[in-house]
Amino acid sequence: MKLYNTLSRSIENFKPIDEKQVRMYTCGPTVYNYAHVGNLRTYIHEDILEKTLRYIGYPVKRVMNITDVGHLESDADEGEDKMLKGAKRENKTVWEIAQHYTDAFFSDIEKLNIKKADVVAKATDYIEEYIEFIKGLESKGYTYMANGNVYFDITKVKDYTKLSGMNLDELRTASREDVHVDVHKKNPQDFVLWFTKSKFENQAMKWESPWGVGYPGWHIECSVISLKNLGEQMDIHCGGVDHIPVHHTNEIAQTESYTGKSWVKYWWHGEFLIDNNGKMSKSSGEFLTLSLIEKKGFKPLSYRYFVLNSHYRKQLAFTYDSLASAENAYLKLKSRIKTIKDNSKDDKEKNIEAAEKYRDDFKKCLEDDLNTANAITVLFEMLKSDDINNVQKLDLAADFDRVLSLDLLKDDQCQVHDELAEYIEEMIQKRQEAKKNKNYQLADSIRAELLEKGIMLEDTRQGVNWKKIN
Numbered sequence: 110m111k112l113y114n115t116l117s118r119s120i121e122n123f124k125p126i127d128e129k130q131v132r133m134y135t136c137g138p139t140v141y142n143y144a145h146v147g148n149l150r151t152y153i154h155e156d157i158l159e160k161t162l163r164y165i166g167y168p169v170k171r172v173m174n175i176t177d178v179g180h181l182e183s184d185a186d187e188g189e190d191k192m193l194k195g196a197k198r199e200n201k202t203v204w205e206i207a208q209h210y211t212d213a214f215f216s217d218i219e220k221l222n223i224k225k226a227d228v229v230a231k232a233t234d235y236i237e238e239y240i241e242f243i244k245g246l247e248s249k250g251y252t253y254m255a256n257g258n259v260y261f262d263i264t265k266v267k268d269y270t271k272l273s274g275m276n277l278d279e280l281r282t283a284s285r286e287d288v289h290v291d292v293h294k295k296n297p298q299d300f301v302l303w304f305t306k307s308k309f310e311n312q313a314m315k316w317e318s319p320w321g322v323g324y325p326g327w328h329i330e331c332s333v334i335s336l337k338n339l340g341e342q343m344d345i346h347c348g349g350v351d352h353i354p355v356h357h358t359n360e361i362a363q364t365e366s367y368t369g370k371s372w373v374k375y376w377w378h379g380e381f382l383i384d385n386n387g388k389m390s391k392s393s394g395e396f397l398t399l400s401l402i403e404k405k406g407f408k409p410l411s412y413r414y415f416v417l418n419s420h421y422r423k424q425l426a427f428t429y430d431s432l433a434s435a436e437n438a439y440l441k442l443k444s445r446i447k448t449i450k451d452n453s454k455d456d457k458e459k460n461i462e463a464a465e466k467y468r469d470d471f472k473k474c475l476e477d478d479l480n481t482a483n484a485i486t487v488l489f490e491m492l493k494s495d496d497i498n499n500v501q502k503l504d505l506a507a508d509f510d511r512v513l514s515l516d517l518l519k520d521d522q523c524q525v526h527d528e529l530a531e532y533i534e535e536m537i538q539k540r541q542e543a544k545k546n547k548n549y550q551l552a553d554s555i556r557a558e559l560l561e562k563g564i565m566l567e568d569t570r571q572g573v574n575w576k577k578i579n
């Protein structure tokens with residue numbers, strides 16, 4: 110398989126450290142609010158990566174953290190405490206906030222058919238391990254105390270910027286988010302390993318430590334949780350591109366300083382989903398969640414389909430129009446499969462060779478740096494083809510769905526948006542407009558016309574429904 114590696118800035122041939130098990134780590138959510146659909150885009154692509162590895166035959170162990178301890182609004186140890194902010198907003202304790210949004214996250218990923226990681230680790234369950242880790246770094250001379258906090262000194266590390274490939278000045282610009290620089294740091298990129306001095310009152314989550322009562326810095330959890338669950342080296346570490354200059358750079362600095370070994374073989378990063386304003390943000394009022402798009406009548410898997418038609422290394426712009434056209438294509442795809450299912454009894458002869466060719470083409474697309482859009486094209490071609498029989502088509506669709514996870518063979522979601530349905534929706538629209546313009550004669554005639562075709566309209570508070578009558 111070919112996979113882009115951020116570290117080498119090139120496409121590489123994927124070869125795991127140990128063929129018996131691919132070790133993979135994905136940075137998880139900060140549970141102070143709902144995930145937005147941008148976050149979910151990254152998790153969908155990571156899911157594809159994991160399932161592709163399994164599809165081509167590698168056993169995988171994947172670990173994900175849940176950031177349930179207050180971390181700061183900016184990657185650079187500045188800004189407001191996110192968990193505390195969530196708690197204030199909703200008048201709950203930080204623990205309640207964490208639990209609520211962790212549950213919401215798992216409900217979202219389930220709806221999107223994203224497989225849960227083999228190990229899900231809450232940041233607050235590893236406090237002792239962080240303390241051990243910091244002590245280790247301290248004894249090797251990588252840390253200093255200032256203003257009551259323990260900092261990591263980045264000048265002690267060779268190649269601190271190797272992941273981003275930037276120089277320190279560029280990195281500084283890339284990571285600065287309009288906040289004050291901490292005057293206690295020796296270098297602007299130094300980061301806190303353990304806070305005892307918090308500028309927030311009522312810091313709710315705190316623990317005893319050799320440096321005083323306090324709480325861990327943010328970057329530490331991914332290093333420690335992965336060391337604990339995956340060992341000192343791993344194959345793939347994933348996250349969104351925003352994590353390259355600070356979070357992942359700091360993870361590498363501290364982990365490699367601690368173990369004295371090189372840590373991650375392949376760094377995988379998903380590009381951003383952007384909205385009209387160019388950036389998807391949680392801080393500005395209503396933001397795009399899966400529940401919101403569901404409320405607008407879309408199916409979660411239509412969003413998955415929308416995402417899979419883009420490449421993970423390209424930005425993707427979200428609009429409701431493009432989601433609607435993705436939903437349309439997705440439902441047509443399902444209805445095509447349903448038709449094949451309904452016609453699979455009187456089948457023609459099998460053509461094993463032809464079927465294997467489709468399977469191979471599908472696999473090749475995924476092995477080509479996860480080209481999901483091309484993989485979906487192969488699926489369409491396979492369904493349209495006349496060189497294999499219907500049973501083979503269904504088998505292949507089920508096989509491809511091990512990776513795509515679009516519930517291709519499930520009937521329940523198959524609300525067929527065929528031409529008739531489109532025509533009816535159009536007529537309903539026209540009737541609504543006629544009613545709005547008080548043209549009741551036209552409205553009634555549209556209703557009668559549909560009735561003649563065996564379609565009955567029902568006006569409800571939620572809108573107009575239709576059903577077929579005999």
Ligand code: AMP
Pocket residue numbers: 136137138139146147148149150151347348349350351352379380381382383388389
């Ligand atoms: P967070 O909960 O903010 O730590 O983000 C969870 C994951 O979503 C991380 O891997 C981020 O890099 C990623 N992410 C954040 N914003 C976006 C976005 N607009 N599009 C895609 N991924 C994102």
Ligand code: ZN
Pocket residue numbers: 135136137331348356
């Ligand atoms: Zn992380």
